[in-house]
Amino acid sequence: MKKQLHKLLIVMFAALLSVSGVLISAQGKAYAASNEPDIDASAAILVEADTGQILYEKNADAVLGIASMTKMMTEYLVLESIKAGKMKWTDEVPISKYSSVISQDRGLSNVPLLEGDKYTVKDLYEAMAIYSANGATIALAEKLGNGSEANFIKLMNDEGKKLGLESYKFVNATGLSNSLLKGMHPKGTKPTDENVMSARATAKLASHLIKDHPEALEISKIPKKVFGKGTHSQTEMANWNWMLPELTFEYKGVDGLKTGHTDFAGYCFTGTAVKNGVRYITVIMSGKKNGKPEMNARFTQTAKLLDYGFDNFKMKEVIPANTTIKGHKTLAVAKGKEDSVAIKTSKPLKVLLKKGEEDKYQVKFDADSKLVDKNGHLMAPFKKGQEVGKAALVAKDNTTADNLYGTDQKAVQVPVVTTKGVEKANWFALSMQSIGGFFSDVWTSASDNVKAWF
Known part of the structure; x- marks a missing residue:
């Protein structure tokens, strides 16, 4: 009977520790959960x-x-x-x-x-x-x-x-x-x-x-x-x-x-x-x-x-320097001789993360609003190495972490730059782009109307 009572007390004590969330580290230090x-x-x-x-x-x-x-x-x-x-x-x-x-x-x-x-x-x-x-x-x-x-x-x-x-x-x-x-x-x-x-x-x-x-x-x-x-x-x-x-x-x-x-x-x-x-x-x-x-x-x-x-x-290196960002390998270009340009990080993105919580974050790219048009297209002309925005590590649940220099986790960010320069297109090319855009809109509108008939 005494042995059974002893075992029961041990089980209850272990359960109490589990519920309270107390963990013992390898060094013998006690921490809250x-x-x-x-x-x-x-x-x-x-x-x-x-x-x-x-x-x-x-x-x-x-x-x-x-x-x-x-x-x-x-x-x-x-x-x-x-x-x-x-x-x-x-x-x-x-x-x-x-x-x-x-x-x-x-x-x-x-x-x-x-x-x-x-x-x-x-x-x-x-x-x-x-x-x-x-x-x-x-x-x-x-x-x-x-x-x-x-x-x-x-x-x-x-x-x-x-x-x-x-x-x-x-x-x-x-x-x-x-x-x-x-x-x-x-x-x-x-x-x-x-x-x-x-x-x-x-x-x-x-x-x-x-x-x-x-x-x-x-x-x-x-x-x-x-x-x-x-x-x-x-x-x-x-x-x-x-x-x-x-x-x-x-x-x-x-x-x-x-x-x-x-x-x-x-x-x-x-x-x-x-x-x-x-x-x-x-x-x-x-x-x-x-x-x-x-x-x-x-x-x-x-x-x-x-x-x-x-x-x-x-400290974890989330993205090395000179690396493209998933989902943002290129940036569309407006009024340029080329339609898009490849972009990459200019520095490694290093962030201090709590061990075991690495999967709670994701990399996000934000283009500089002063350099892009309303459609998010980068305005030509620009040179190679032009900073076009920032890459930052953000929480997947959109929560922000406190920072000494602000309240947004984005304070941990690195510049994203163009891999090449793009010149501004000449007036003829811009005119053709405009005409092409006009007919594209007309075709899309007509196509939508035809679909509506059926």
Whole structure:
């Protein structure tokens, strides 16, 4: 009797597991049936960096404190200035009283700077990106803002608009609460002001930073470095990103990007990692452990996001470059010396797909409405290699997937071009085409009438 009861309990337990949809992976990790991670944070997002595909989000549009993740915008503007030739890595930056006073506060993340001293842009940038040094960040902001952090804040907010960020506000260059700036907060801001942004906007900023300036990762991935070696400013800098190699929460492939913490924002982290040619961007805002803010939770929650991305998705080349699209090998031509032209993809169409769901999508071709007539015929003349539309991967059920740069799955698309040029037909040929079209219409009409008689 006891054995039968024992077997019954086992069967009931197995059935319960099946109904609840809990699966155990080869690594022994438990996931819900959807495999989506349970992220303990106020907001979070997981994005494939190249295409902007969003694989996971939680409260992604909630406007929250970002603390020192703010420095990604400061980094972006410094790198933009260098790229434009307005500033060099070797340029010297004078230290103001403001940046010096803030830098001496070791209760904040800092390397000590003395008023009147000069440091190179490279030295200060590394202190900012590796050690989140606040005084160094202010010095760079004043350099770019013609001596004023207030001027730099305008640059930050204007750049945010250019980059298409939404739900954001910058009130200082560092991400510190204005109340921590010892009464020297930027002119035009309030002592109670905070930098805020959504997880979606934060991920978009990170995406622009590493796409437009990949050299940023060469610095953000440095785990340890000495600042001002041999000077009174000498400081051992250990990167606050503890997911880097050699550090506490090391995660293979992580090479950036920026941590943050204030009482207002909680513990935050924008991370990025690459494996097998796929790069992800993650954002954790106010990471928690068992529902309570916890310093290391931003890293453990980030690891969950990265595990989900790397374990459950793969990059698939749906169409190689220089390939015709099924059902769209040619495009009809209007007013040309030829009736049609072959078209092909100019680049490979690569899309990140969830494993086992590849058959849920199909390739769709959309011609450029500006180049075709009302019948969908490409207007001649045009040259070889003329882009005539886009090929995109879309869901067969017409559902759309969220994307960092829009809400349509079509954001993952490649150009389709002509394989040859077609000249415009001369007036005689066009006239004959017109006459031919007229008689064709007449014949079709007459044929329809005859059929109607019978």
